[in-house]
Amino acid sequence: MAWWKKLFGLADDGGGVDYYDEGLSLLAEGKYHEALTSFRLALKESPGDPVVLQQIAIAYTRIGMTDEAAKTYRHVLQKDPEASGAHYGLAFLLVRSEKPREAIPHLEAFLAAPPSGPEADRHVEHARATLEQLRGEGDGGARSRGPSEPPSSRESASPNEVR
Known part of the structure; x- marks a missing residue:
């Protein structure tokens, strides 16, 4: 990812594609399957990256693969139990799947350390x-x-992007 390279002063070969940024752009355009492909490529460059995994979960959610999205959010939470975006995303998947009681601790965790801005x-x-x-x-x-309808990406950025 370009920001990672800038942070550590690594040279950018100039010809590479920043798959994460590409995925974000595609997600914003509503090209969810294409975004998923880009995020998977970004994950190959940065295996296990919780930020990339959260974007993959968002893409899964948008294309209706909610079981995969929930599994991905849970995987993120195993790696980083304080990942507020994963708590948020999983909470609303649980509400939508009629498991509201299971959503409560995730909403509480999200609100305990909410993103700012x-x-x-x-x-x-x-x-x-x-x-x-x-x-x-x-x-x-x-x-x-309704409680199962979080603000759309067109209304504001995902809490996963603000970490």
């Missing part, structure tokens, strides 16, 4: 509202979207 604010607020709703503490996220 204007792009993350919608996700943090949505997680709070959903958690309140799951606990029965008010109207929660029922205002504008």
Whole structure:
């Protein structure tokens, strides 16, 4: 990944493709299968990278492979139990698959160390509202979207990108 090379002062051969950035661009364009391919190539360059794995899980979710997405998020959490984006993604997959009680600890973990910045604010607020709703503490996220509908990528960046 280009940022990794810059961080450590490694030479860039100029002809290489940054598959991670390519995957992010494709994901933003709605080309989910193509994004998945790019993220898999990025994973080959950086095996086990939790950030790349989270993007793979997002791509799986967008193409309807929710079981694979959940497995990928769980794999990330085994590697990094504090990966807030993985907690967020897994929580909403669990809510959608009608396992809301299993989602609660993941929402709590996400909110215990939420990402910061204007792009993350919608996700943090949505997680709070959903958690309140799951606990029965008010109207929660029922205002504008249901608890299983996180803000879309077109509305703001994924919490996985803000780490």
